Amino acid sequence: MSKKYTFTSESVGEGHPDKVCDRVSDAILDAYLKRDKFARVAVECLATTDYLCIAGEVRSADNLSHKEIENVARQTIKSIGYTQKEFHWDKIKIDVRLHEQSPDIAQGVDASETKEEGAGDQGIMFGYACKETDVLMPAPMHYSHRILENLAKARHQGDLSQLGPDCKAQVSLDYEDGVPVKANSIVVSTQHDEDLSTDEVRALVKPYIEKTIPAEWMCEEDKLYINPTGKFVIGGPHGDCGLTGRKIIVDTYGGAAPHGGGAFSGKDPTKVDRSAAYASRHAAKNIVAAGLADKCLIQISYAIGVSVPISIFVDTFGTSSYSDDDIIKALIKVADFRPRAIRERLELNKPIYERTATYGHFGRTPDLEGGFSWEKTDLVEGLLSAIKWS
Numbered sequence: 001m002s003k004k005y006t007f008t009s010e011s012v013g014e015g016h017p018d019k020v021c022d023r024v025s026d027a028i029l030d031a032y033l034k035r036d037k038f039a040r041v042a043v044e045c046l047a048t049t050d051y052l053c054i055a056g057e058v059r060s061a062d063n064l065s066h067k068e069i070e071n072v073a074r075q076t077i078k079s080i081g082y083t084q085k086e087f088h089w090d091k092i093k094i095d096v097r098l099h100e101q102s103p104d105i106a107q108g109v110d111a112s113e114t115k116e117e118g119a120g121d122q123g124i125m126f127g128y129a130c131k132e133t134d135v136l137m138p139a140p141m142h143y144s145h146r147i148l149e150n151l152a153k154a155r156h157q158g159d160l161s162q163l164g165p166d167c168k169a170q171v172s173l174d175y176e177d178g179v180p181v182k183a184n185s186i187v188v189s190t191q192h193d194e195d196l197s198t199d200e201v202r203a204l205v206k207p208y209i210e211k212t213i214p215a216e217w218m219c220e221e222d223k224l225y226i227n228p229t230g231k232f233v234i235g236g237p238h239g240d241c242g243l244t245g246r247k248i249i250v251d252t253y254g255g256a257a258p259h260g261g262g263a264f265s266g267k268d269p270t271k272v273d274r275s276a277a278y279a280s281r282h283a284a285k286n287i288v289a290a291g292l293a294d295k296c297l298i299q300i301s302y303a304i305g306v307s308v309p310i311s312i313f314v315d316t317f318g319t320s321s322y323s324d325d326d327i328i329k330a331l332i333k334v335a336d337f338r339p340r341a342i343r344e345r346l347e348l349n350k351p352i353y354e355r356t357a358t359y360g361h362f363g364r365t366p367d368l369e370g371g372f373s374w375e376k377t378d379l380v381e382g383l384l385s386a387i388k389w390s
Helices: 017-035 066-080 103-109 139-157 198-212 272-289 324-334 339-346 380-388
Strands: 004-012 040-048 051-059 093-100 123-130 163-176 179-192 224-226 295-302 311-315
Touching: 004 139, 017 040, 017 051, 017 066, 051 066, 066 093, 123 272, 139 163, 139 179, 139 198, 163 198, 179 198, 198 224, 272 295, 272 324, 272 339, 272 380, 311 324, 324 380
Parallel strands: 051 093, 179 224
Antiparallel strands: 004 163, 040 051, 123 295, 163 179, 295 311
16 A cells, blocks of 8 residues: 555435435334344335335244334434425335245254354455544544534534435545545535525535544645535435445445445344444454554354354454464454354344444444444453463
């Protein structure tokens, strides 16, 4: 990698049509887990003008009725702030097309007297951490999320009532010797009332960008692009069709690290697309937090129905005084990556998922209800002890 370069990441706000679908999917998952913590859920949504389709597979000891599912969706959309004529939480048509989980999948995943619980699918999952921010996330992704989060808080509080729910942010940072030093450019596009001019939107939004980006990093005025198209009145699912799982890079590391391909939202924790990605982030973050590396990438792979991972890969990019093999040996001493062990260690059978659907699944603060448990640095002491004797 060159000593000087620019790297860009993008985030989208809670009202982005794809994020509306992610959040509804996860709200439905939470509703099932509140009734049955072992519910199997895979829910997808499609949103467009005046319409929402909810489809997928479920298996639960206490099923929700279609009316209950519809109500969860409406309340979720209401909380985002959609009261537009073309997409109103109380007026859109909602189709619920959920059916029973395939028995072929169930027999491979379910535990029995002679078989341990297997992975819900084959696939590869990645975790990543670095020292660019205090939450050990890549800086362009972190600040893209925080800009939109601050705008949303102000909108919900009534301070930015002229803005709509749909928005995007993109932060490009200049790096020197692998360290971010300054914002090269910042792009924010936000839906707004029709009577606002471009200059008025800029005046409303700019203070929240400046509050988010470190002052010494702020880009030049002519590299700050706010609504560069000049007008953004039509937005949300009326402006663009939304789908669950279409913002997987926004959900993870903004392109600074690979993504295995599987989306997260709407999937219960037996699906390793989600749970193993969380476990991989947990492991990578603890390795960096322990001071074993400045940067760490982890890949874990699975076969459907098989409990033990097919492979575990670690890359510290030459930033560790230990070999990657030594770090792998220490890691497997302190963390079990079988699907059931991940669920139990991170307490993933709780209704904690709707909150993950916006502003990224990583770099967040663990909460008292068990949300973002994979952000804890509770493996640090174990890793240091294990690598000392490896």
